[in-house]
Amino acid sequence: MTEQQTYDAILIGAGHNGLICASYLAKAGKKVLVLEAQEQVGGAARSEKLNGQYTLSPCAQFLGPLEPKIEKDFGLSMNKNRTVHDSLFMTENADPISIRDGNLSGDLSAKDLKEWPAYHKQVCEYASVLKVLLTHAPIDLFNADWEDKKTALKLGWKLRFGLGKDGMREFLRIAGMNIYDWLDERFESPELKGAIAFDACLGHFAAPRSIGTVYTYLYRQATTASIGTLKGGMNRFFTLLSEQSKKLGVDIQTKSAVSNVIVEKAKAKGVTLVDGRQFFAPVIISNADPKTTVLDIVGPRHFEADFVKGIDNIRMQGTTAKLHLLLENCPDFNGLDQSSLTNRLVLTDTIRNVERAFDPIKYGSIAKKPLMEVHIPTLSDPSLAPKGHHILSATISYVPYKLKGGWHAEAKMNLRKACIDHLALYAPDIHRSIIHAELYTPVDIEKKFGLKGGHWHHGEMALDQLMMMRPTPGAAQYSLPLDGLYLCGAGAHPGGSITGLPGKLAAEVVLSDLSKGELS
């Protein structure tokens, strides 16, 4: 069966970036079709039901503040409905460290407590400079148009006059540094340094000593400064977002997996679905990661071999696993009262041990003691589970995608056990409360969300894969080297996390190309 229908643009994948991109196009009067392989929209940020009665976020569990411009453009009022959580960093041998609204407290030295406000202020300043880069398309060094020049000027101004001469010098020094050295310059407590480094490295194939981790920390600050959840789960965001886009005329079709992009005369013309349906549009935008887009959906034969090599070389091996525990009662954590359990609980270690936890994944194995980011969403939102029951979702750091020997059932069982045992160090009775445990390794995340390597950010956010090099040089301004084909996911600038920025910026590029009449 073939069905033909013509749109102005077709979006492949209804992740949040895809939906935001579609909405911007529709807002500009374009007729847009969004095709999603799964039954529901949301991609790796969606929430889903487990055992029928538990609502959990299988992959992304937190939502940073949505870019105010995007909120306003679509009247999403997301930030108002967000419950913001403080972070509590716990180690086995020291008192917890709390970071609340940018304020630090804990049993720390006077020097560290005194240093923190200045440090935090500096981080915020640098993050705001970074924001200029993140909210604009990457500057095209070789074909700079007026927009690129404007971005460069804005950035230069903010660097030189916003930060001042000394501030700019310091920014240029630390931007390429590793978080280990930077923290060493500022703080004494190995636990405090470990806590900050944990955040800097989470989701990346990087350890505190890897250069580029100051960047990832500033990126986190610029995009997810406060960590929150939505009442009713992440899907609330997607319900709102799809309602808004439908209002704008976006046609969202779920259970519509794209099998390939139709290319004619070196132009992307449309898509063929797995079920044989075909749709046509002069603009095809992929919210899938760049490898999946180029190698699987479009096919290498439509690109220069050199470009394909570049895509093939993108490093995107996920480093995080997810563990979800369904609990019949709320676990007791040693020394924590019920109210502090609503925090984001980070089970971390000294900075040297955070580094040590990373080392095994270089060789395809896992550290004995996992580092984890734990959250019990049901404490702030009981509607997610049956009465009295709870969900504990944990992100486990430094789990290799390529495990030596492969991710067979026994390896998964071992990791699950190691994680629960580690949790039991902090919550000794947790074993007894568990009704069900679900573990997603990077390989499971790859399968579940169609994300190559199971990498959160659709590609490592290393300095050599950022800005005008993201995902690769030659495809960094959202348009791929095939007429009519674009990227709008986290694999494009500025990168991962729920920011909506890649989607928004991609839409701007598409609209500008459409207005120039370059696409027909």
Added chain:
Amino acid sequence: MKKYDAIVIGAGHNGLTNAAFLAKAGLDVLMLEKNDYIGGAAVSRNLHEDWVYSNCSYVCSLFRPEIYRALDLGRHGLQIINIGGGATLMENGDFLGAYEDHEVFRREIARHSPNDVDAYDRFNVDMAKWCRFIRPFLLRTPPDPTSFRPRDIQELVYLAKQFYGLGEKDCHDFMRFFTISVADYLDQYFESDVLKAHIAGSGIIGTGLGPKSPGSAYVMLHHYMGDMDGSVGSWGFARGGMGSISKALASSFQSHGGEMRTKAGVNQILVKNNKVKGVVLDSGEEIYADKVVSNLDAKRTFLTLMDPKDAGEKVVRYAENFKIRGSSGKLNIALDGPIKFDALPENSPLVNGFVHVTDSMDRMERAYDDWKNGSWSRDPYLDMLLPTFADPTMAPPGKHFMSVFVQYCPPHLLDDQDQEVEWCDNKVSEFGDCVLNQISKYSSNFRDLVRHVEVRTPREIENEIGLTQGNIFQGELTLDQLLFNRPFPGYAQYRGPVKGMYMCGSSTHPGGGVMAAPGANAAREILRDMKAQNTVPLDDGDD
């Protein structure tokens, strides 16, 4: 009271180069050295009977040919002997031979991985491209990106022009080069683990980074620059040991009327009214000069030679945070006869070059993990060189000198509680034994040939030649300490925090290696400030 035009502190090769260029310009220059021998880390010493040890630096690779010519070092007795060959010995008894003859090396690579033969040519072409691109910047002063002075803007425009000249694709490739790891970089070319390990060694030598650490690709490039130059700059031995370089530089300096004093350690740089006045020696003697140039590393210069009040709070903080990590050790060995590596064929020419024993990237990275955890590598990466095959003058007839550079060796050890522990003599000899064992695994006649061993950890190197933590580059070559950030932001143009004070060591741009470029660049800046005639050449682009 006599007053010199300039005093240069520390007779390492950069100090000597700096002093020689200043003297050549007609200045009255005094060179001060704390040891009773000159050369710093570019030194040959008679440490065992008739053996001459190049006991710190062991190869002359990056030395700028322009400086060689400008200071007429050939006439002053410096002779460079080309190094050929080299091999990586493998755990399974095989080896990868880096033959000098290109065709032969291609065959050798094919023996391990046919696919990598062409990749190796492509790799070499790319590396040559980056080296050619970066070379002119070695003999230039980095511009200050925050400044609006015409000179800085002009230099930034020059850099941008050069950069754009690479073209779109190369430009992006080059940007990536600075922050990628050598492992990831080589993965783009090669399949063979042993070939990757053979090449990746130059990405870790002297640095506190592993082959999988982002940023290590630049360290490889830094080492490759020498390899790619023509005659003078190519990997070579200085005939008579590395000290010959220092001797030739000193001879050139003295031929221009320079004055040299050894056993004259400087205690403090004298400053008055924010202006340099001279120096005080350890003996208490005061010597006066308008310009004082420190060849010591940035930490030593600002934390010991200068009064914190003179250096200023900002500079002291920068100096404290300056990363100058001890990551290497060295064994200098006197051998009774030619060593035989079991894997290599009889009389193989490969022993004339660098012999390594780390045959996989994972082994190399694990060696780094050991260092991170505060111990020496249990399976160390060794860069072994026997200069006496090419230069018999360094040992009695038929005998050999063997230089073994060891990566990694920590500046402090860590105990179970992650507390830093200082080196003690027992630990030093344990470290030495670990290295000797490693060599014995690959050479069955080695043990019997050993006559004398000098074991050097970062502690020994620091104590003797005053390099903080024994870091061979006088500061890590990471992005935050390169170009306009080297040694500190705002102080990358060789000038110190007070008037008349300068830096000329490897802590400044373009960094470490027996390159002489920092010394030359600093001389150019000093002469510029004095409005004197410039004697320092730029890169002449001559391969």
